[in-house]
Amino acid sequence: MTAPRTPAELGHETQRLLDELARVTDEPGRVTRTYLSPALARSHDLVGGWMRDRGLEVTRDAVATLRGRRPADGPGRRTLLLGSHIDTVIDAGKLDGCLGVVAALVALEEVDRRGEKLPFAVEILAFGDEEGVRFPTALSSSSAVTGTYRREWLDVVGADGVRLRDALVAFGCDPEKIPEAAIDPTDVIGWLEVHIEQGPLLEHWDLPLGVVTSIAGQTRMGLSLVGQAGHAGTVPMELRRDALAGLAEIILMVERVGRQGTANLVATVGRVAVSPGAGNTVPGRVDASLDVRAGADTPRLVALDRIRHQAERIAEKRGLGFTLERHVDVPTCPMDEGLQDAFARSVLSLGLDCRRLPSGAGHDAMAMARRFPAAMLFVRSKAGISHNPAEWTDPDDLGLAVEALIRTILDLAAREPQP
Ligand code: HGY
Numbered sequence: 562m563t564a565p566r567t568p569a570e571l572g573h574e575t576q577r578l579l580d581e582l583a584r585v586t587d588e589p590g591r592v593t594r595t596y597l598s599p600a601l602a603r604s605h606d607l608v609g610g611w612m613r614d615r616g617l618e619v620t621r622d623a624v625a626t627l628r629g630r631r632p633a634d635g636p637g638r639r640t641l642l643l644g645s646h647i648d649t650v651i652d653a654g655k656l657d658g659c660l661g662v663v664a665a666l667v668a669l670e671e672v673d674r675r676g677e678k679l680p681f682a683v684e685i686l687a688f689g690d691e692e693g694v695r696f697p698t699a700l701s702s703s704s705a706v707t708g709t710y711r712r713e714w715l716d717v718v719g720a721d722g723v724r725l726r727d728a729l730v731a732f733g734c735d736p737e738k739i740p741e742a743a744i745d746p747t748d749v750i751g752w753l754e755v756h757i758e759q760g761p762l763l764e765h766w767d768l769p770l771g772v773v774t775s776i777a778g779q780t781r782m783g784l785s786l787v788g789q790a791g792h793a794g795t796v797p798m799e800l801r802r803d804a805l806a807g808l809a810e811i812i813l814m815v816e817r818v819g820r821q822g823t824a825n826l827v828a829t830v831g832r833v834a835v836s837p838g839a840g841n842t843v844p845g846r847v848d849a850s851l852d853v854r855a856g857a858d859t860p861r862l863v864a865l866d867r868i869r870h871q872a873e874r875i876a877e878k879r880g881l882g883f884t885l886e887r888h889v890d891v892p893t894c895p896m897d898e899g900l901q902d903a904f905a906r907s908v909l910s911l912g913l914d915c916r917r918l919p920s921g922a923g924h925d926a927m928a929m930a931r932r933f934p935a936a937m938l939f940v941r942s943k944a945g946i947s948h949n950p951a952e953w954t955d956p957d958d959l960g961l962a963v964e965a966l967i968r969t970i971l972d973l974a975a976r977e978p979q980p
């Protein structure tokens with residue numbers, strides 16, 4: 562048995578793997594790895610190799626989730642699920658999602674190095690569609706694991722004009738086998754996900770780690786306005802039906818509604834497509850995204866109603882056609898109390914204060930909680946920055962997170978009933 566690695570050494574190893582994974586991208590020079598892309602396929606080769614090197618049986622399910630399983634050493638044993646997502650936003654950082662998969666791999670390797678035998682199986686899941694960037698879905702791969710996949714997702718068309726079903730088949734997946742991806746909850750202990758906070762609270766509290774209490778509910782919608790394209794030089798201002806000007810008024814209204822909300826309400830228009838998009842043409846059409854979240858469901862639903870009502874009035878006043886289409890609607894999701902406590906015991910055993918906090922960002926744990934006890938451990942984000950190449954966490958904090966995950970795994974092992 563070798564000497565246990567220190568958190569600093571665990572952090573260094575974690576950072577090394579994250580750096581290697583970040584080089585697997587669809588866009589040289591920046592980290593972009595969207596669902597079912599060539600980079601996601603290459604990341605499966607890399608991460609699948611890491612899984613095999615650590616003695617895991619590697620498979621890929623019908624929605625392209627990479628799965629590494631260590632069977633239990635006897636019949637009648639349960640399974641502990643670990644992991645996160647390895648798809649990214651566009652021009653992403655190195656940590657969002659990827660940390661959860663790498664931390665699970667490093668933690669499991671260290672459990673072995675310390676000669677610890679686990680009384681349960683372990684399965685590491687690397688999800689491919691948490692971000693919902695390429696297709697108007699969200700959490701589709703973790704939804705398949707919990708038997709909550711929506712068949713209508715197969716017919717959605719991505720930003721690149723490709724239908725999800727066709728992208729799955731081109732990736733080598735069989736959509737007809739999606740039901741087989743579901744994991745039977747009867748023998749699952751739970752889902753543990755290590756993730757960067759992507760916000761400023763842990764840094765503000767000067768804490769490296771925190772335990773997540775709940776995940777904000779979120780609604781993602783597509784908003785379209787249709788006016789009249791025209792010559793920028795000849796159409797008088799009072800005769801215009803300028804779709805982009807209408808959207809600008811709506812965006813400022815969305816911001817006002819967001820500021821007035823409660824329960825950490827936030828409202829964002831993050832993507833805008835302008836048509837025809839010429840500088841000398843009055844915009845005839847705009848298609849935009851709307852993302853509304855809150856730490857409780859009622860404030861979010863009230864805000865959505867106010868936004869819809871006021872947007873309809875703005876469109877009517879300007880003579881614009883208006884549509885608002887719901888793509889994602891995920892309710893606020895509480896984390897499992899027992900698993901929160903297990904994470905908290907581990908954080909405290911490191912001699913750290915342990916604070917609990919809500920998550921404004923969505924996570925695969927929202928889908929996993931539909932069927933399994935689920936919990937998340939947050940790691941401090943420098944300046945709370947994420948979805949940005951400046952996303953960074955001190956490797957020493959990464960090492961503390963891995964050590965806390967190791968101790969949580971061993972804590973659950975000590976409490977696991979004999980079969
Ligand atoms: O958008 C989110 O909350 C997550 O990062 N996918």
Ligand code: MN
Nearest residue numbers: 657658691924
């Ligand atoms: Mn994430």
Ligand code: MN
Nearest residue numbers: 650657692948
């Ligand atoms: Mn993200």
